[in-house]
Amino acid sequence: MANSMAKSFLQVAATEEVVSPLRVVQIEGLVILKIIKHCKEFSPALVTGQLLGLDVGIVLEVTNCFPFPIREEDEEIEADGANYQLEMMRCLREVNVDNNTVGWYQSTILGSYQTVELIETFMNYQENIRRCVCIIYDPSRSNQGVLALKALKLSDSFMELYRANSFTGEKLREKNLSWMDIFEEIPIKVSNSALISAFMTELESDTPVTQCDYDRLQLSSNPYMERNMEFLIECMDDLSVEQQKFQFYYRSLSRQQAQQQAWLQKRRADNMQRKAAGEDPLPEEDPSNPIFKPIPEPSRLESFLITNQIANYCNQINGVSGQSFNRLYLMKSLHDN
Amino acid sequence: MAAGDRTVLQFNSPSSAILSAKVHPLVIFNICDCYVRRPDQAERVIGTLLGSVLPDGTVDIRNSYAVPHTESAEQVALDIEYHHNMLVSHQKVNPKEVIVGWYSTGLGVTGGSALIQDFYSREVPNPIHLTVDTGFRNGEGTVKAFVSVNLALGDRQLAAQFQEIPLDLCMVEAERVGFDILKKTAVDKLPNDLEGMEVTMGRLLALIDDVYKYVDDVVEGRVPADNNIGRFIAETVASLPKLSPPAFDKLMNDSLQDQLLLLYLSSIARTQLGLAEKLNTAAQIL
Numbered sequence: 001m002a003n004s005m006a007k008s009f010l011q012v013a014a015t016e017e018v019v020s021p022l023r024v025v026q027i028e029g030l031v032i033l034k035i036i037k038h039c040k041e042f043s044p045a046l047v048t049g050q051l052l053g054l055d056v057g058i059v060l061e062v063t064n065c066f067p068f069p070i071r072e073e074d075e076e077i078e079a080d081g082a083n084y085q086l087e088m089m090r091c092l093r094e095v096n097v098d099n100n101t102v103g104w105y106q107s108t109i110l111g112s113y114q115t116v117e118l119i120e121t122f123m124n125y126q127e128n129i130r131r132c133v134c135i136i137y138d139p140s141r142s143n144q145g146v147l148a149l150k151a152l153k154l155s156d157s158f159m160e161l162y163r164a165n166s167f168t169g170e171k172l173r174e175k176n177l178s179w180m181d182i183f184e185e186i187p188i189k190v191s192n193s194a195l196i197s198a199f200m201t202e203l204e205s206d207t208p209v210t211q212c213d214y215d216r217l218q219l220s221s222n223p224y225m226e227r228n229m230e231f232l233i234e235c236m237d238d239l240s241v242e243q244q245k246f247q248f249y250y251r252s253l254s255r256q257q258a259q260q261q262a263w264l265q266k267r268r269a270d271n272m273q274r275k276a277a278g279e280d281p282l283p284e285e286d287p288s289n290p291i292f293k294p295i296p297e298p299s300r301l302e303s304f305l306i307t308n309q310i311a312n313y314c315n316q317i318n319g320v321s322g323q324s325f326n327r328l329y330l331m332k333s334l335h336d337n
Numbered sequence: 338m339a340a341g342d343r344t345v346l347q348f349n350s351p352s353s354a355i356l357s358a359k360v361h362p363l364v365i366f367n368i369c370d371c372y373v374r375r376p377d378q379a380e381r382v383i384g385t386l387l388g389s390v391l392p393d394g395t396v397d398i399r400n401s402y403a404v405p406h407t408e409s410a411e412q413v414a415l416d417i418e419y420h421h422n423m424l425v426s427h428q429k430v431n432p433k434e435v436i437v438g439w440y441s442t443g444l445g446v447t448g449g450s451a452l453i454q455d456f457y458s459r460e461v462p463n464p465i466h467l468t469v470d471t472g473f474r475n476g477e478g479t480v481k482a483f484v485s486v487n488l489a490l491g492d493r494q495l496a497a498q499f500q501e502i503p504l505d506l507c508m509v510e511a512e513r514v515g516f517d518i519l520k521k522t523a524v525d526k527l528p529n530d531l532e533g534m535e536v537t538m539g540r541l542l543a544l545i546d547d548v549y550k551y552v553d554d555v556v557e558g559r560v561p562a563d564n565n566i567g568r569f570i571a572e573t574v575a576s577l578p579k580l581s582p583p584a585f586d587k588l589m590n591d592s593l594q595d596q597l598l599l600l601y602l603s604s605i606a607r608t609q610l611g612l613a614e615k616l617n618t619a620a621q622i623l
Contacts, residue, residue: 028370029366033363033366034363037361041431067430067431068430069429069430070430088426091426095402095405096374097374149527178614195372196370197519199369203365203480203506216537217541229602232606313606314604321599322531324592330541335577
């Protein structure tokens with residue numbers, strides 16, 4: 001009997017937990033307000049903060065958050081930063097707030113958040129926490145009346161590739177990974193406690209039109225579009241620089257191959273001569289010759305990130321144009337009447 | 338004889354002339370959240386209010402945090418060290434937010450509150466006491482703000498009285514997020530650009546309908562005419578800029594064409610991206 005018990009325990013210990021894929025991020029209204037407040041106060045500077053919550057099956061609940069102070073580039077402040085975090089977590093624990101880090105949030109300008117730093121931060125977090133998420137908030141877009149909140153996660157296949165630090169063409173083709181697969185966007189659900197919802201129902205303003213509506217019906221979206229286009233153009237420039245890098249690589253690769261072929265031919269001709277003269281043939285390979293040195297293939301990570309960013313800008317432009325069309329037609333009908 | 342011993346009760350008005358207080362929705366959310374998470378034996382939650390004092394004397398309450406406390410019939414004990422630690426941490430992020438008062442849940446003020454008010458007045462010259470009635474005792478959630486006023490008899494301080502001051506709930510941020518999202522206990526999806534636009538236009542249409550109906554009612558004599566409202570409506574209608582039809586058409590078409598061009602550009606950019614990606618990861622021809 002003891003044997004069968006031990007075996008079943010061993011079986012249980014042996015089977016790994018199946019990690020269910022993350023489907024939904026459930027945020028509390030409190031967290032949204034806190035994020036908005038923090039990002040708005042310091043805009044246009046970029047700020048970050050920590051998310052706290054619970055990891056439950058396919059839902060990641062975010063129940064609280066706290067902001068990070070703006071860090072200067074200083075050695076001592078690094079330790080301070082860690083202290084601040086520990087202190088905050090400890091204090092929040094005392095008032096029964098979930099003490100579990102589930103990710104971080106950051107603000108962005110016009111959606112230009114796809115950088116290598118983001119990926120590195122993700123990898124850092126991923127080492128300690130099984131499931132973490134990054135929430136991006138765009139204060140400039142929210143002035144247009146849209147709640148620009150996004151929850152992002154790195155896709156698993158991308159993470160494996162990043163760990164191996166190899167972004168060559170074949171590997172990517174193997175995994176069938178394109179630029180769209182780097183970041184996964186997770187749908188956000190909002191939940192509120194019953195008490196808060198009672199209060200908000202109570203305190204809701206009586207006016208049928210809110211500030212949100214004023215923002216949305218604003219006719220001047222030109223400055224926003226202009227900045228968006230500027231960023232888009234800059235990114236296109238960056239992309240063309242990356243493309244040129246690749247072209248250069250391919251050209252030098254083919255040139256090197258041609259050189260190798262030529263050298264091989266010469267070597268073979270030499271060998272034939274030597275055989276005719278009765279000497280030993282020389283080896284057909286010569287690793288010390290510089291034309292045999294493999295040229296490193298440039299990493300595609302940058303171009304992927306830039307592509308992602310461009311796609312983002314395009315999406316934003318589409319969204320704002322859609323809104324503008326609505327507004328223009330509204331204006332037209334008002335004028336006709 | 339001597340004008341010394343005046344037996345008139347003096348109400349000293351608050352020295353720094355605090356006229357009113359403004360509360361941001363985040364504070365209410367924070368307080369409710371702390372109340373829901375309070376330890377089982379505690380009846381109410383006490384915490385510190387952070388914010389700033391505006392130049393015209395209004396106190397702007399922007400943030401808050403709960404402070405653990407123990408309470409019994411006679412005494413109240415507040416965890417002062419926790420309070421200081423949290424204050425230091427918060428000020429690292431936002432040095433402009435200072436203590437402006439304290440809050441407690443539950444309607445009205447109790448005896449223990451005076452002691453706590455005393456403690457906070459050592460930190461800040463005139464702390465505001467905010468009560469948030471989470472028990473909904475009056476059938477509604479009341480949020481009230483108090484300031485302590487000294488009652489003096491002649492030269493002797495008798496007691497401190499809690500005097501209510503006008504409280505302004507400035508809900509601009511909550512409105513921006515959208516009350517629908519903040520009201521319901523569960524929202525499945527955040528609205529995107531076009532859905533939000535739809536909702537807004539629906540509201541605008543409803544407003545215009547209301548005004549239309551009102552004007553109709555007045556014309557038919559069902560509702561007595563109010564000159565002020567009539568003037569407002571006339572002003573609003575007159576504020577539409579008077580452009581001649583060709584000028585207006587040109588204006589609109591120009592804007593339309595600009596938007597269409599941008600849309601076209603962004604579509605081309607995306608196509609370019611698709612192509613570039615195919616080229617980059619295509620098999621090398623060696």
